[in-house]
Amino acid sequence: MGQLCGRCMQLLRDFTGFVQRMSSDLVQGIKECLTLISKCSCLKQNSSKNGQLYKPILQPHERVTAQEFLQHIETDFEMSPLGKDPLEALRTLSFSENQGLQQSAALYYLHMSQHMNIPLPVEHLEPFYALLRSADLEVQQMSSLSLVNFLLEGNIDKELIVRMGLLEPxxxxxxxxxxxxxxxxxxxxxxLAVSESNREAIGAARGVTPLLSLANSYDPRVQQNAVGAILNLTQSEKIQQVLCKEGxxxxxxxxxxxxxxxxxxYSCAAxxxxxxxxxxxxxxxxxxxxFLLRKLICLLSSSVDKQVSSQACVCLRNLATSVDIQAEMVAENVLPKLCSLLASGSEDVxxxxxxxxxxxxxxxxNQRITESCCVEGLLQTMxxxxxxxxxxxxxxxxxxxLAKQEGTMLHMVQWMDEPLTKCLMRLAGxxxxxxPSFHxxxxxxxxxxxxxxxxxWKHHIGEIQAYLKNFxxxxxxxxxxxxxxxxxRLRADPDFSLAFRKSQMAKLLEQVRQQTEETQELLRAAMCHEDS
Structure with missing residues (x-):
């Protein structure tokens, strides 16, 4: 490996400084959390009656565990899974009734999820159950976010999450x-819903109803993720039935x-x-x-997002299973919109x-297609x-x-030029x-x-003969x-007729005729044998 240039060396120094700052911030956060807990009046011994009746939230073993965990982070901080003893300490903090200790554990998981690039061992998932069940809002926020990060980065097996009972919380x-x-x-x-077995589990756990409720959330982030979850669930036919029943x-x-x-x-794809x-x-x-049909056709407009236009097309295609529905689409002016989409710069659209x-x-x-500019659009797309x-x-x-219809075919002829002629020849060959060759x-x-x-066609007699021989x-x-x-049909033209004679196309046709007659004789013999 060659020597790094000055720019790359600076990037490495910047990265090292960033990791050190983040590590320091995490340690400092835990220190401050523990300091605040230690100063709380609930920890001070009181000889009064009330003090004797009150049970301290922070247990003695938890105080020791928190100090040991903090010491581990200070002396051996790295973005990798914890060893046995520190992991046990983290588990103790997570299951503590003290919200401050839970916050420390949740903060550690959050920081790990943002920087770790290796799989998270199974034993590290157990504390999540307690953190997700925490009564503290900040713990819920941090632990749920860290779980999202781990899932998105592929650091956790999605199906393992369900098997370990984390779906319920x-x-x-x-x-x-x-x-x-x-x-x-x-x-x-x-x-989680990208997995078929997980989709079944989510449906069985009645997860559809709250998602539909959140799909109407006024918070755009919540709405996006809720509808995205519903989209992934619609990949299961069984869950589709549940979704329909739930409205x-x-x-x-x-x-x-x-x-x-x-x-x-997301909603269009669902x-x-x-x-x-x-x-x-x-x-x-x-x-x-x-309403749905009209809205989907409206979404074909070029002013909307390209992905939305593409998905609206897909949905309309899936709905166009009957002549009546197709007629309604045409009546709702779907053709002009499709014409503009044919000229889109997006291959998907x-x-x-x-x-x-x-x-x-x-x-x-549906031959109003001829009256629109769709024919020209299709030819140009080709x-x-x-x-x-x-x-x-x-x-x-x-x-x-479309070429089978005389009116449409005449319309196509008007648009044909040399580039389109060459394109058809190339495809046929x-x-x-x-x-595509046959069409x-x-x-x-x-x-x-x-x-x-x-x-x-006369400019391409050679290409025509070549693909005809193959056919x-x-x-x-x-x-x-x-x-x-x-x-x-081509032999009726003198130029083509002469070219066919020179290239011995007639001899090739004779061979095809003989093969056909032999096939017919074999078929007759087979039929006679069947009758007897």
Whole structure:
């Protein structure tokens, strides 16, 4: 390793100083806490009757333990799990009835959670039960925050938290009147709910109801974490049933109007998960109230957060399972908004809008697509080099379906130019991506009869012959049939006819015919054998 430069050396010195200051602050905090406890009148021996009846909160062994723990921190402070003796001391402080000692333990855990980068041993979790159950608000705040930090950094096994019985005190903290405690406990549940078994446990422990209540909190931090927790819970179909019974759908629908884009995103994503299950559609789309449908379409506006637009598209796609719902979407002017999303700089937004357009294009009654600028948007999207294969499959499939309609196909022809022609040729020739290849070739086949397109195709006779040869010899019958159909239509043009004769395409067609006849003879023989 080479010698560090002056800048890096300074960074290391700054970092060392920071750790030393933080260590000093922690030790000083514990010292001050213990000093205040020692000066409290409750610890002074009193010979009076009242003094004899009062039982000191700070037990003698706790005083010794606190001093030993403080000594350990002063002499051997480091951001790593404690040894056996100091850990036992920390456990004693955590389970103490003295709130000051509990604060010292909670403060230590909080500092550990902010600086430790290794897993926290199992035995360090036991004190959390007492700290989360503490009657002291500061202890609740610090211990819940440190638990969130440990979970987010991956220092604690999420399922272990539940197995050790910490879920119950965390859920109890949801009932706190303190926004900080509510925020931290919601964050804990949100993080724990990424596990399927944890989701089941949260549902069984009746954790859904308090989360729905906090989803309406006036504190934006609490609301964000509560809705985020609900989102993670919707990944379980079983919990979805619970959420519906508890009235989650109207709550999530109204949260779409939140001024907080994060709350909008979480609630929209939660609704998308619910909408993926058809059995919830009746509750989501009441005939007398299309609030959700209108609000989702409104969220497609380019003025909102891109992630929200993308998620709104996904939710609408999941809801568009019937022709009637699709017709309502079109009637609510979804197409102009989808058109603007096709031009988005976000790949996720484009992908989601393309998927929704693909569904709408499958039903002829929705052919108002032709009247919008969506066709142009789809063609331009096809040109994007960063379009992922999944999106490309939707784009080409959507355009191939639209090209079957004469009016739409004429509209497509108007927009076709040399770059789009090259793009279709390239896609048709990429058999390693069979679906986009087939759909691109289908678009070409539908456009052949138009004079403008024939002029464009003639600049690419070689590319057309290349992909036709691949199609004619393809294992799938649909590729062979499309290749033959395209060949027959192109052969009517003299230039293509001459090119086909020179390249011996006719000989290749004859081979395909012979193979087809042999296949038919085998099938007839098999059928005759079956009859006998």
């Amino acid at each position: 965390i859920l109890d903290l949801l009932e706190s009147e303190d926004p900080t405690v509510q925020c931290n406990s919601c964050a804990c549940i949100m993080t 989650a759908l109207p709550v999530l629908a109204f949260l779409l109007e939140s001024p907080d884009s994060e709350v909008q995103y 609704l998308s998960n619910m909408a993926a299950n058809v059995q919830h559609h009746k509750a989501l789309l009441r005939p007398s109230d299309r 484009r992908r989601a809008s393309i998927a929704l357009l693909w569904i709408l294009s499958q039903h002829p009654p 040109l994007l080099t960063d379009t992922q294969e999944d999106s490309l499959r939707y784009v080409t499939s959507c355009l191939a379906e 990429q058999l390693e991506h069979p679906e 691109a070739a289908s678009i070409i086949q539908h456009m052949i009869s138009h004079e403008k397109m024939m002029l464009l 004619l010899t393809h294992q799938e019958v649909r590729f062979q049939q499309l290749g033959i159909s395209t060949f027959c």
